[in-house]
Amino acid sequence: MNPEKDALVIESLIDIGANLSHESFAKDLNAALERAHLAQVHRIVITGACEASSIEAANIARRAPKRLFSTAGVHPHHANEWHARSDQAIERLIEGDEVVAIGETGLDFNRDFSPRAKQEYAFEAQLELAQSLGLPVFLHARDAFDRFIAILGQWRHRLSKAVIHCFTGNARELDACLDLDLHVGITGWICDERRGLHLREIIDRIPEDRLMIETDAPYLLPRDLDPAPDSRRNEPMHLPHILHRVAKSIQRPAAEVARATTGNAQDFFSLPELDPSENLHPIRLDPIHPESSTPSPSQSAARAPGDTRPHSGAPDR
Numbered sequence: 001m002n003p004e005k006d007a008l009v010i011e012s013l014i015d016i017g018a019n020l021s022h023e024s025f026a027k028d029l030n031a032a033l034e035r036a037h038l039a040q041v042h043r044i045v046i047t048g049a050c051e052a053s054s055i056e057a058a059n060i061a062r063r064a065p066k067r068l069f070s071t072a073g074v075h076p077h078h079a080n081e082w083h084a085r086s087d088q089a090i091e092r093l094i095e096g097d098e099v100v101a102i103g104e105t106g107l108d109f110n111r112d113f114s115p116r117a118k119q120e121y122a123f124e125a126q127l128e129l130a131q132s133l134g135l136p137v138f139l140h141a142r143d144a145f146d147r148f149i150a151i152l153g154q155w156r157h158r159l160s161k162a163v164i165h166c167f168t169g170n171a172r173e174l175d176a177c178l179d180l181d182l183h184v185g186i187t188g189w190i191c192d193e194r195r196g197l198h199l200r201e202i203i204d205r206i207p208e209d210r211l212m213i214e215t216d217a218p219y220l221l222p223r224d225l226d227p228a229p230d231s232r233r234n235e236p237m238h239l240p241h242i243l244h245r246v247a248k249s250i251q252r253p254a255a256e257v258a259r260a261t262t263g264n265a266q267d268f269f270s271l272p273e274l275d276p277s278e279n280l281h282p283i284r285l286d287p288i289h290p291e292s293s294t295p296s297p298s299q300s301a302a303r304a305p306g307d308t309r310p311h312s313g314a315p316d317r
């Protein structure tokens with residue numbers, strides 16, 4: 001990987017998964033957004049991982065219309081928190097234009113932070129919600145693939161669009177996702193020489209119109225950044241690095257992959273057209289409106305930024 005090449009100006013990029021409501025961004029989010037801008041990351045979908053972080057994600061997105069968006073949902077780690085009125089809480093959030101998908105939701109049997117039965121319950125409840133609202137779903141699966149795909153298979157025909165974010169699985173699992181007409185999100189996992197090499201071999205199976213890219217910031221800092229940054233916190237500004245790794249793996253020019261992934265993200269989340277002139281200025285957060293009171297930093301976001309565990313939303317406990 002050539003760091004200078006990474007820095008080359010490329011097409012406008014969209015980071016489809018960044019946990020910007022994480023407490024590690026509380027003090028310098030504007031600076032991080034400015035760095036994202038310099039890296040051509042012009043739009044970002046902020047991940048909601050529990051009720052509180054979904055509210056916070058929407059509050060942040062609302063402060064930069066047409067540039068920041070968010071998802072609303074409950075990560076499997078937080079399935080325990082799913083309650084009788086969770087769907088109503090999410091539905092209220094959906095009323096805002098900035099919330100563009102349900103999730104993240106799915107199954108995570110890697111650490112079993114929530115009992116598996118609760119995870120499946122919350123997962124199906126959110127699929128039902130996505131169906132009734134006609135919204136795309138932002139999906140998470142870790143060490144639970146067969147159960148995940150079995151449940152999703154029963155729902156898929158009732159859903160509009162669905163993306164498996166931070167895909168880290170094998171060829172069989174990738175094919176199963178593609179058979180269900182899923183989009184596939186690739187993170188800096190593919191930059192990991194210990195765990196991501198297999199991805200480089202199989203991602204050319206993903207049709208061009210289903211591929212999207214994401215940082216999962218502040219998690220999953222690409223391991224092959226050169227020089228390695230001082231901070232272990234991942235940021236949307238590292239998205240071009242992931243793009244170049246993906247492009248190299250599928251032996252395509254980075255600009256082409258950028259155009260495709262940006263177009264896919266725009267279509268998938270039905271993002272409004274962006275006037276090219278709007279790309280000229282960095283994403284800036286409007287001051288907080290009194291009516292959009294910000295909840296306390298989400299508990300879901302307490303994992304250390306340097307933690308390279310994939311895309312889970314909870315601290316060790």
Ligand SMILES: [Zn+2]
Nearest residue numbers: 104140311312
């Ligand atoms: Zn995830």
